[in-house]
Amino acid sequence: MSFLHDYAYYIGAFGLVLIGLLIVLTKHNLIKVIVGLSILDTGINMFLIAVGYIRNGTAPIFSRPGLEAGGMVDPVPQALVLTAIVIGVAVLALALGIAVRLHREYGTLDMRKIKELRW
Amino acid sequence: MIVVVASLVAVMLAAAIAALVFRDLLSSVIASCPVSLVASILFLFLQAPDVAMAEASIGAALITAVFVMAIRRTSRYEE
Amino acid sequence: MRTAFSIVVLAVVAVGIGAALLAVPFGSPKTQVGDYYNEHGRAQTGAANMVTSVVVGYRAFDTLGEVTVLFVAALGLGAVLSAAGGRSGRREVQPASLVLLAGSRFLFPMITLFGAYVFLHGHLTPGGGFQGGAVVASGFLLLYLGTRGRRVNRIGSTVAESLSGLAFVVIGLIGLTVGGRYFLSNFMPTGALNTLFSAGIIPLIYIAVGFKVGSELSGVIDDLVEETA
Numbered sequence: 001m002s003f004l005h006d007y008a009y010y011i012g013a014f015g016l017v018l019i020g021l022l023i024v025l026t027k028h029n030l031i032k033v034i035v036g037l038s039i040l041d042t043g044i045n046m047f048l049i050a051v052g053y054i055r056n057g058t059a060p061i062f063s064r065p066g067l068e069a070g071g072m073v074d075p076v077p078q079a080l081v082l083t084a085i086v087i088g089v090a091v092l093a094l095a096l097g098i099a100v101r102l103h104r105e106y107g108t109l110d111m112r113k114i115k116e117l118r119w
Numbered sequence: 120m121i122v123v124v125a126s127l128v129a130v131m132l133a134a135a136i137a138a139l140v141f142r143d144l145l146s147s148v149i150a151s152c153p154v155s156l157v158a159s160i161l162f163l164f165l166q167a168p169d170v171a172m173a174e175a176s177i178g179a180a181l182i183t184a185v186f187v188m189a190i191r192r193t194s195r196y197e198e
Numbered sequence: 199m200r201t202a203f204s205i206v207v208l209a210v211v212a213v214g215i216g217a218a219l220l221a222v223p224f225g226s227p228k229t230q231v232g233d234y235y236n237e238h239g240r241a242q243t244g245a246a247n248m249v250t251s252v253v254v255g256y257r258a259f260d261t262l263g264e265v266t267v268l269f270v271a272a273l274g275l276g277a278v279l280s281a282a283g284g285r286s287g288r289r290e291v292q293p294a295s296l297v298l299l300a301g302s303r304f305l306f307p308m309i310t311l312f313g314a315y316v317f318l319h320g321h322l323t324p325g326g327g328f329q330g331g332a333v334v335a336s337g338f339l340l341l342y343l344g345t346r347g348r349r350v351n352r353i354g355s356t357v358a359e360s361l362s363g364l365a366f367v368v369i370g371l372i373g374l375t376v377g378g379r380y381f382l383s384n385f386m387p388t389g390a391l392n393t394l395f396s397a398g399i400i401p402l403i404y405i406a407v408g409f410k411v412g413s414e415l416s417g418v419i420d421d422l423v424e425e426t427a
Binding site: 004015016019022023029031034035039042045050052053057058059061073081082085086088089092093096097103109 | 121128144148154173174177190194
């Protein structure tokens with residue numbers, strides 16, 4: 001039980017990374033693969049934030065005059081994950097645009113069929 | 120407290136497995152939306168309110184809308 | 199063959215990430231950079247939100263790189279989707295059901311106001327340019343859901359996006375001449391803590407980033423929306 005208490009967030013991040021990688025490796029439809037990429041992205045961000053957590057820490061914002069800097073969580077992983085989330089959405093939108101264009105050109109979104117259609 | 124966190128992680132993993140298993144593409148995309156939402160709540164428990172706000176607005180709302188619009192322009196089934 | 203390869207890759211990734219997670223203890227302090235930023239952030243940048251002071255103060259050059267990546271991705275999406283299916287001029291505005299139409303018209307100014315509040319107060323409360331820009335883009339998405347056939351003015355959106363990206367670089371170049379004489383140095387007064395006009399150039403950069411992200415994401419949504427019939 002203490003193992004679960006310590007590592008609940010780690011199990012969540014690990015499970016998301018594995019499920020996302022499973023979708024990317026074994027599915028054939030292009031939009032399903034992009035959904036898997038999105039889940040993989042969320043898993044990696046969860047892993048980074050879970051690593052940066054300090055026990056009994058508070059959010060790194062000096063909203064009241066009584067807070068001191070000793071009991072605060074690490075702000076650097078949060079800044080990196082903020083960047084990563086926004087770049088993730090931009091890359092996913094571009095990938096979906098390419099998928100729409102592929103469907104217009106080849107008529108199908110199955111990756112096995114697109115690989116066979118040489119130019 | 121640990122019961123709440125463990126049940127939220129279980130909901131997140133169940134939604135991710137549902138996104139893996141469903142053959143209808145629209146259902147798969149809608150099943151990936153609770154993954155983002157529960158991840159945003161877990162970010163709040165990990166004392167990261169900026170990241171929670173970014174994940175809720177970008178990951179749960181805009182990504183799902185962009186996916187649904189892309190599915191509308193291509194085929195819905197065939198998986 | 200393919201299934202064997204994917205099983206091997208999954209096993210390697212699972213062992214790697216599992217070993218890394220077990221070696222990092224959960225909840226113990228690990229680095230000293232975070233402690234330095236927490237202790238000296240208030241005095242050196244003047245912001246109350248430490249994550250904002252890291253993103254826009256100490257590591258502002260990385261934020262400039264991220265804004266560039268966002269811009270290139272939106273540009274690529276516009277280029278990929280534009281050929282053989284361009285816009286066909288101004289169509290008739292066809293409204294949806296009454297509840298959706300009235301609700302979206304009522305909510306759109308409030309959502310935009312809330313997004314502007316989020317990116318104006320990025321140095322005081324949780325929030326900032328990226329979150330506020332995403333909220334503004336969600337308001338535009340609601341507008342698309344409410345009235346079918348109405349499009350955003352693309353020229354205005356492009357001008358707003360380019361001008362705000364230019365403003366970010368110009369603020370950095372002004373820091374090169376006055377102030378600390380390096381790119382993106384702080385040349386405005388730090389001010390008192392927890393007031394709106396404080397924290398140097400951080401509110402100015404976040405206003406530019408908020409406008410840029412908002413107009414960019416609504417441009418992305420506008421590229422993907424298609425008229426059926």
